[in-house]
Amino acid sequence: MKRTTGTDRSITAKWRPATRAVRGGTWRSEHGETSEALFLTSGYTYDSAGEVAARFAGEAEGMTYSRLQNPTVAMLEERIALMEGAEACRAQATGMAAMTTALLCQLSAGDHVVAARAAFGSCRWLVDSLLPRFGIETTTIDARDNAKWEAAIRPNTKVFFFETPANPTMDIVDLKFVCDLARSRGITTVVDNAFCTAALQRPMEFGADVVAYSATKLMDGQGRVLAGAVCGSAQFINDVLMPFQRNTGPNLSPFNAWVVLKGLETLDLRVKQQSANALKVGQFLEGRVPKILHPGLASHPQHNLAMQQMDACGSIFAFEVKDRAQAHALLDALQLIDISNNIGDSRSLMTHPASTTHYSVSAEARAEMGVTEGMLRINIGLEDPQDLIEDLDQALKAAGL
Numbered sequence: 001m002k003r004t005t006g007t008d009r010s011i012t013a014k015w016r017p018a019t020r021a022v023r024g025g026t027w028r029s030e031h032g033e034t035s036e037a038l039f040l041t042s043g044y045t046y047d048s049a050g051e052v053a054a055r056f057a058g059e060a061e062g063m064t065y066s067r068l069q070n071p072t073v074a075m076l077e078e079r080i081a082l083m084e085g086a087e088a089c090r091a092q093a094t095g096m097a098a099m100t101t102a103l104l105c106q107l108s109a110g111d112h113v114v115a116a117r118a119a120f121g122s123c124r125w126l127v128d129s130l131l132p133r134f135g136i137e138t139t140t141i142d143a144r145d146n147a148k149w150e151a152a153i154r155p156n157t158k159v160f161f162f163e164t165p166a167n168p169t170m171d172i173v174d175l176k177f178v179c180d181l182a183r184s185r186g187i188t189t190v191v192d193n194a195f196c197t198a199a200l201q202r203p204m205e206f207g208a209d210v211v212a213y214s215a216t217k218l219m220d221g222q223g224r225v226l227a228g229a230v231c232g233s234a235q236f237i238n239d240v241l242m243p244f245q246r247n248t249g250p251n252l253s254p255f256n257a258w259v260v261l262k263g264l265e266t267l268d269l270r271v272k273q274q275s276a277n278a279l280k281v282g283q284f285l286e287g288r289v290p291k292i293l294h295p296g297l298a299s300h301p302q303h304n305l306a307m308q309q310m311d312a313c314g315s316i317f318a319f320e321v322k323d324r325a326q327a328h329a330l331l332d333a334l335q336l337i338d339i340s341n342n343i344g345d346s347r348s349l350m351t352h353p354a355s356t357t358h359y360s361v362s363a364e365a366r367a368e369m370g371v372t373e374g375m376l377r378i379n380i381g382l383e384d385p386q387d388l389i390e391d392l393d394q395a396l397k398a399a400g401l
């Protein structure tokens, strides 16, 4: 493998974000291929027993087994790290593998976690159901309220865990305040940045320690593969995360890494266009529906904070109709937008969180985090926004709105 400028931090550090997303991390084999090579290999061979011994001892560079390193996966890891402004990154099989690894690799029985109550359903399950089984205490709070973070800290608080904007209520967490507070108290922040990606929001610029991803969403962006990633300092990734990862194996397949590498080439373009489209569709829906939760609209209670932290509003927002029956009627009347619980796709997709993504969260917790029976979440894609508006217009009429 020939290292290109894409792997030289003294060069890539000067590149602007769009360049990093296209070129970052690229290595080339002796063939000099333009596009990143796909190394579907589980293992590696060696010229001598001495060489493999040196690699295992960490005295020689080189791959030893794809649970530890794989060239295609390594290209993706370097690219994501660069985009994030992180020293290091490790790819994971899925977004949930990334969240589970980012938390379990650093937590032990007796530790305490403070988490945002508004979160992706499975992230809430980790906090409410998994961590307590291993003696890790958890507290969920209204993460929009800075005072709640401070009040929840205990002597054994080890991690703050949140997403911003949150899925699906679009709650915004004040990154600067919460990361500063965590730093001052020796707490590690784990930020789930799936709704933005580094193309829109870079939590590490606000002091976040660990950024974890579902790369299934905007990074792939074309609805093809599940993938995840965890970014952090070299010390965190090598000394804290890697011992967990190399022995538990939540690794991303090289094929899926390759697909995400292709997705990243167009991330910047897609995210900008999808944000512009989402703003247009949001402006249309405002006034037509009883309530809209859209970080790009002035009606969002945290609009100013969102726009300070994010370069654009992103592709996802939520709105409310009367009840579950009206929400389902609206979904059933759609002709262009798909009923689908995925997000970040280049196609527009809509779902009813209470009966899908947040079905596994108790009704009580749903009510507390603001996932109402009439809430719908929409991901705006790359279609002509006028076609999306016309589809929503006819579906709203069919649902009696």
Ligand SMILES: *Cc1c(COP(=O)(O)O)cnc(C)c1O
Binding pocket: 094, 095, 096, 097, 099, 120, 122, 123, 163, 167, 192, 194, 195, 213, 214, 215, 216, 217, 226, 227, 228, 343
């Ligand atoms: C989808 C999602 C996840 C989980 O990602 P998978 O790739 O589906 O495992 C985690 N957090 C957020 C905010 C998500 O939207």
